Amino acid sequence: MSSRQEGPIGLVDPPSIGRLISALERRGWLVAGPTVRDGAIVYDRLQSIDDLPRGWTEDQEAGRYRLEHSGDNALFGYNLGPQSWKKYLHPPEVRLLEASRENGLLKILNQAEPLPRYAFLGVRPCELEAIQVLDRVLIGDRFSDPIYEGRRKNLFLIAVNCSRTAPTCFCTSMGTGPRARRGYDLAITEILEGGRHEFLIEAGTAQGAAVLEELHPRKAGPDDSGLAEKLTQRAANQIRRRLDTESLRDLMYANWEHPRWDQVASRCLSCGNCTMVCPTCFCTDVEDTSDVRGERAERWRRWDSCYTLSFSHIHGGSVRWSVKSRYRQWLTHKLASWIEQFGGSGCVGCGRCITWCPVGIDLTEEVRAIRETPARASTRRENRNGEP
Amino acid sequence: MENLEKILSEHPFFDGIGKTYLDILTGCARNVHFEAGAYLGREGEDATSFFLIRKGKVALEIRTPQRPPLVILTLEDGDILGFSWLVPPHLWRFDMRAVGSVRALALDGRCLRGKCEENHDLGYELLKRFAYVVDNRLQATRLQLLDVYAAARA
Amino acid sequence: MEPAPCRVLHVGRETHDTFTLTLEVTPEGRAEFAPGQFSMLYVFGVGELPISISGDPGVPGRLTYTVRVVGRATEALARLRAGDWVGVRGPFGSAWPVEAARGMDVLIVAGGIGIAPLRSVVYHALRNRDAYGRLIILHGARSPKDLLYRADFRHWNRQAETRALTTVDHGDMRWRGRVGVVTTLFRYVRLVPERTIAMLCGPEIMMRYVCAEICGNHRIPPSQIFLTMERNMKCAAGFCGHCQFGPYFICKDGPVFSYEKVKPLLGIHEL
Incomplete structure (x- = not known):
């Protein structure tokens, strides 16, 4: 499994995730990520580590979704709520045009609103892939959707690899998870093993590496990387749902x-x-x-x-x-x-x-x-x- | 007579039918002429012949109470008009009105029915050709029935 | 992509439910189009509509559309008068194969308002008359009062090697023309399969009947037949998803397709 993005790797403690949010905000990003609301994990503006769904997980099956206490302090112990990141990149409702008519004359008013600069914290590997899919749909060689393209261009992506999976997951069939291989600025693996609670963070881009450096991470050794790999492999092995993509x-x-x-x-x-x-x-x-x-x-x-x-x-x-x-x-x-x-x-x-x-x-x-x-x-x- | 034979032999409807049958057909054919507004046949009348239109336009009409007749189809130069002579009860199902002056060949249906009964090979040749005309008419009628250009029903 | 405001030069009534709109294209707009392409016309506060261009591609600076009134937005378009403004996006979409048709006989088969996008082809062919063989135009309408472009048809019939035939599905006693669906017109034309390129526009059912006729009875190969597909179009750029027809987006892969390409899909119900 050497196909993942190569970049600096470090280990941080849980409070550093809060410092990560602050660091991104300082650099002008609006940080969005998972939080608990209305009995579900939803994506919303994050202002501190306390907004994250610490200690929550989900019970999911076909036609079923319930929040449950995970019994631990995992920040990312859930899998996926109902929302996806398209709500930011491809907003559910957006004004395309404003026009005026004065004395019969039609005027198209250009309302150049400042584009939001989002940092997404907690992007699951399958969702990272979903963003790439949307890129191919909405940024084309002939036509591009300026609303999507503008938001996408400024994006800072923090993936979170999956250490557990929901029974509804089938990313292994689609080749999209449970470990992020590309397309992120930072990729986090939450390590919650034998009394240890740390986050292995890998940088995938230069701007990712700069943010990581700001967190003063502890150097990660081959054992740490191996453990992270093992955790996601264990998640992969949990997956029972299959979609045969052959032809x-x-x-x-x-x-x-x-x-x-x-x-x-x-x-x-x-x-x-x-x-x-x-x-x-x-x-x-x-x-x-x-x-x-x-x-x-x-x-x-x-x-x-x-x-x-x-x-x-x-x-x-x-x-x-x-x-x-x-x-x-x-x-x-x-x-x-x-x-x-x-x-x-x-x-x-x-x-x-x-x-x-x-x-x-x-x-x-x-x-x-x-x-x-x-x-x-x-x-x-x-x-x-x-x-x- | 030779003139009639030439017209029949050159018409695509009789393409490749052979000299023997052509002679029989020629024997049953005569030139006819209709002034504008004249009827080549009327609904309910005995269908004693069919027409090969040489020049002019014929409208197939259905009469309805309280309104002018409805034109179902127009036929013109080169078209075959009428197959009621072939199918019992041998009665015309439409009015056939000459839109302008019409010149045509009329082929005697009663005569041909007898000849077809005597000679089934001739009967098959004619039936095959008429089946093609009938099928085309049926397909067109179905398309017409769909009223594809109509405004949407609310 | 924002609409470019364009000024209405002329609105002319065609039939009881159709009219032709001519726009003067402002510098922000694009007036060049290929026959078969469409624009998105924006009526202030009412909505945007995909409308085929029905004008002469050889006349610069103008865009002409023939529209049938079928709903709120087309009614709003019909209320426009000279001097009013509409927003225009485009032109969009694929075009009739006027280049591939060079040296060939051009067979045009149109049903109802389907004659509109094909009129641009006729204009183009007559402007480049020597580049094409015979021009055969077959047009079917619902009834005599629905026949579009009557003056154009008279003009076309006076051109060399050009035959323009019309028929109506439902006739009346005053009508002296043909009665019968558009497929009945094929009895009156001679087609040379290897030299004919066919362009069809009209209701999907009508085009399926016409394809059966020209492939089956006249032996024109599907690769030489082109037709336009209609689906709901909102964005014209393949983003809104509405106009999908199997793997195709009608707005950017069409509206003109070769029959060879869409033939397998035409048999699938509710696609």
């Missing part, structure tokens, strides 16, 4: 008409939760408004979901009028057409869509069902069953 795109493309879609559609509520919690779902809608005098108008962009009927609306009706076609669109896009569009899968294996599905639909299960009964064979079997 996954071809599998999905060969099964547009698979009977399993009807089966899942009978359970799916078409609520769109999976798209809201997904760290890579990027779809948006726009809304135009004007003041009563008709002198000023605004145009807002909001997250949208391919599970709504209006999503595929064209003159005369919606293209995807059945729940079946909408679930199929979401999953086929995520696992297959995304590869053609952006050169890689849209799924990072975080498992949020499984946890937050109100009826516990599990995409790994759906893919397995499709793989195990290819469309044509299953149709033949139905025919056979139909015979007297």
Whole structure:
């Protein structure tokens, strides 16, 4: 496992994580990270180490999420809450345009607002990968989304490797975790073993190394690195959920008409939760408004979901009028057409869509069902069953 | 007569049908002419023939109460008009109105029905060609039924 | 990407529910377009709409659109008068293969408002008449009162090696033209498969019928047939996700596609 980013490595004690927050703030970053609110781990502004979810963990399964006491002082003893970092990089609601009309003349008002400089503390390896996926979607060779690109450019990323996993995790199938290999400024592994509570911090960039130096870390030896590696390996070994990615795109493309879609559609509520919690779902809608005098108008962009009927609306009706076609669109896009569009899968294996599905639909299960009964064979079997 | 044979043999509908059958068909054909507004046949009348339009436009119409007739299809130069002569009860299902002056060949359906019964090879040749026309008409009717350019229903 | 304000030069009524809008492009805007491309037109406070450009690509500084009134935003567009302003983004999207069509017979098949983006091709072909073979334009509309660009059709029929045929799905006693769906027009044209490039625009069902006709009965290979796909478009840059059609974003990979490319997808329901 030598493919990780090479850079300075050091060990720090728990209070140093608080000093890390201060150091980043001093350097002008707005620090965002995990905190406990409304019975969940959410991402919010961090001002001190006390904002971190010390001593909390989660109980997650398909359709289930509960906060629990971990019984230790781990700062990062949880896995993933419902939110992902896209809420900062690709805001749920953003004004695209402000326009005025005076004496019939249309003016587009440029509202160059200062872009926030975020430091994300506590980015899980799968989420780090999700940010890379969004990069490929929203920063393109032909078009780039200035809202995303501006926020992304100024980002300071602190990954936290996973020493434990949730039953909904399947990052090992997607090759995205539980250890961060690239794309971070700093990567933290929380070591909580045999009375020892320390953080191994690896710098991935020059600005990361500068911040690390400010913490005056203790020198980390090969044993420390080995232990960190062992902890994440242990987490990897815990993972039970699997998504077989072998020829996954071809599998999905060969099964547009698979009977399993009807089966899942009978359970799916078409609520769109999976798209809201997904760290890579990027779809948006726009809304135009004007003041009563008709002198000023605004145009807002909001997250949208391919599970709504209006999503595929064209003159005369919606293209995807059945729940079946909408679930199929979401999953086929995520696992297959995304590869053609952006050169890689849209799924990072975080498992949020499984946890937050109100009826516990599990995409790994759906893919397995499709793989195990290819469309044509299953149709033949139905025919056979139909015979007297 | 030779003129009729030439017209029939050059028409794509009879392409490759062979001299023997062409003679039979020519024997059943005659030139006809209709002034604008004249009817080539009316709904409910005996369908005694079919037409090969040489020049002009014919409208197939359905009459409805309280409104002017509805034009379902227009046929023109080179088109085959009518297959009711072939299918019982051998009655026209539409009014066939000449939009302008129309010149056509009329082929005697009663005569041809007899010949087809006597000679099934001839019957097959004709049926195959008419099946193609009927299929095209059916597909077009289905598309027409969809009313694809209509404004969306609220 | 922000809309460039452009001034309305002219609004002309076409039929009972369509009108043509001509804009003067301001320096912030882009007037150059390739036939088949579309713009996002912003009506102050009402919304933004993807509208195909229906004008002559050889006339500089102008953008022309033919719009059918189908909802709130198109109604707002229809209320515009000369001197008003609209915001314009674009042009966006893929174009008709006017370069690949050089030396070929160009077959244009349009249904309803689908004639609008294809009119730019006709303008282009007539402006470069020697570069193309025969120009065959087949147009189907719902009824006589829905026929667009009647003067253009008369003009086109007077051009060398050009045939422009129209038909309507539903006729009446006063109508002296053809009645029958657009596929019935193929009886009146002779197509040479190896020398024909076809461009189709209209409702998806109509294009599927036309493809069956020209591939099946006229032996034109799918690689020589081009059509436009319609899906919900909001951003025109592939970011909003609405216009996906299988792996394609209609806004940036389309709207013009070769039939060969989209043929397998056209058979999938609710894609």
